[in-house]
Amino acid sequence: MEQKPIPDIVVGRLPIYLRALQRMAQDGQHVTSSQEMSERLGISAAQIRKDLSQFGEFGKQGTGYNIEYLVEQLRQILKVNRVWDIAVVGAGDIGSAVARYQGFADRGFRVTMVFDIDPHKIGLMLGKFTIQDYAQMAELIRTAGIRVAMITVPASRAQEVADELIKAGVKAILNYAPININVPEGVYVQHTDPVTHLQRMTYYLE
Amino acid sequence: MEQKPIPDIVVGRLPIYLRALQRMAQDGQHVTSSQEMSERLGISAAQIRKDLSQFGEFGKQGTGYNIEYLVEQLRQILKVNRVWDIAVVGAGDIGSAVARYQGFADRGFRVTMVFDIDPHKIGLMLGKFTIQDYAQMAELIRTAGIRVAMITVPASRAQEVADELIKAGVKAILNYAPININVPEGVYVQHTDPVTHLQRMTYYLE
Numbered sequence: 001m002e003q004k005p006i007p008d009i010v011v012g013r014l015p016i017y018l019r020a021l022q023r024m025a026q027d028g029q030h031v032t033s034s035q036e037m038s039e040r041l042g043i044s045a046a047q048i049r050k051d052l053s054q055f056g057e058f059g060k061q062g063t064g065y066n067i068e069y070l071v072e073q074l075r076q077i078l079k080v081n082r083v084w085d086i087a088v089v090g091a092g093d094i095g096s097a098v099a100r101y102q103g104f105a106d107r108g109f110r111v112t113m114v115f116d117i118d119p120h121k122i123g124l125m126l127g128k129f130t131i132q133d134y135a136q137m138a139e140l141i142r143t144a145g146i147r148v149a150m151i152t153v154p155a156s157r158a159q160e161v162a163d164e165l166i167k168a169g170v171k172a173i174l175n176y177a178p179i180n181i182n183v184p185e186g187v188y189v190q191h192t193d194p195v196t197h198l199q200r201m202t203y204y205l206e
Numbered sequence: 207m208e209q210k211p212i213p214d215i216v217v218g219r220l221p222i223y224l225r226a227l228q229r230m231a232q233d234g235q236h237v238t239s240s241q242e243m244s245e246r247l248g249i250s251a252a253q254i255r256k257d258l259s260q261f262g263e264f265g266k267q268g269t270g271y272n273i274e275y276l277v278e279q280l281r282q283i284l285k286v287n288r289v290w291d292i293a294v295v296g297a298g299d300i301g302s303a304v305a306r307y308q309g310f311a312d313r314g315f316r317v318t319m320v321f322d323i324d325p326h327k328i329g330l331m332l333g334k335f336t337i338q339d340y341a342q343m344a345e346l347i348r349t350a351g352i353r354v355a356m357i358t359v360p361a362s363r364a365q366e367v368a369d370e371l372i373k374a375g376v377k378a379i380l381n382y383a384p385i386n387i388n389v390p391e392g393v394y395v396q397h398t399d400p401v402t403h404l405q406r407m408t409y410y411l412e
Binding site: 008015093094100103104172191 | 354
């Protein structure tokens, strides 16, 4: 049976649900409800039920959701019931912070390579990584079969880095450079820029 | 005349438009079109025209948009034709990176205070800032009239930090902790978590 594609806006909420559920599990909780999730997340209970029902029958009216089961299902749906290796390109402040970031553990990712173009940085240790030469990046990524990368270079270099990554086989890019990057079909990009988040909020301030 | 509220999803795209337009201006360009913006941003030209038309008459059919004028209008709409002071709470890796981040300049924001709870960090310099004591945070923020803050503390502390910030008068919070935080009406929060971005992409990978 052909499945209807799930809207990306729904896909985007699943990691939020998974994060909340994993935290409940860490806190020793076994069962939750769309109502409780709604209070935690500020998303309506009806929306949560509707989103989850697109992927299957996860809860029963009146008995709530089994957290452990729902976590496993969401991890499978999001394909994070495995560990994706990540290449970080750019060993500046943000690159250093994400390379050392503790929040990847148990959530499906680990940084395995860090690259920079600056000869003064190449060879230095960054946490447990040796900063590697950007000139070798494409080959190392291709050999390791890496599919996920983070770009933390200046805006002026971000597109060319993305192009190199994609040629080397990367399919998912999280871009920290404050510029939009274009990717071909079949490659996914997400942008994260603190200023666009902040501006979206100042719109509402007096 | 009462104006209809603009959907938040539209508000969220305005900073993306502004960023692209400011870059064009930096590159010496004076006029653009919804078509050119569409190619840069991967958002349809019709959508861009529709979004911008909600705020006024910015371009004429056939002559395109005057970039300088549109930048000024968007800065005014997003209330970043001024500079908002930011307090950063948490002087770890991410806090340090955002406190030193160069990308705020000319985009409406500047970090002016950094706080931490760790006695070993309080008093140290972080870039041009002295890390200040979290115990003094509420009073310093209230006195300075700060409305915007970034939370870069561990997930287990994020909600209590948010509560403190809000009591001190903060109205807009960018949360880097990998947990959802709840805020009362009239306070705005945006979450930024690399893992939720990554998981949204791995969903689509083979």
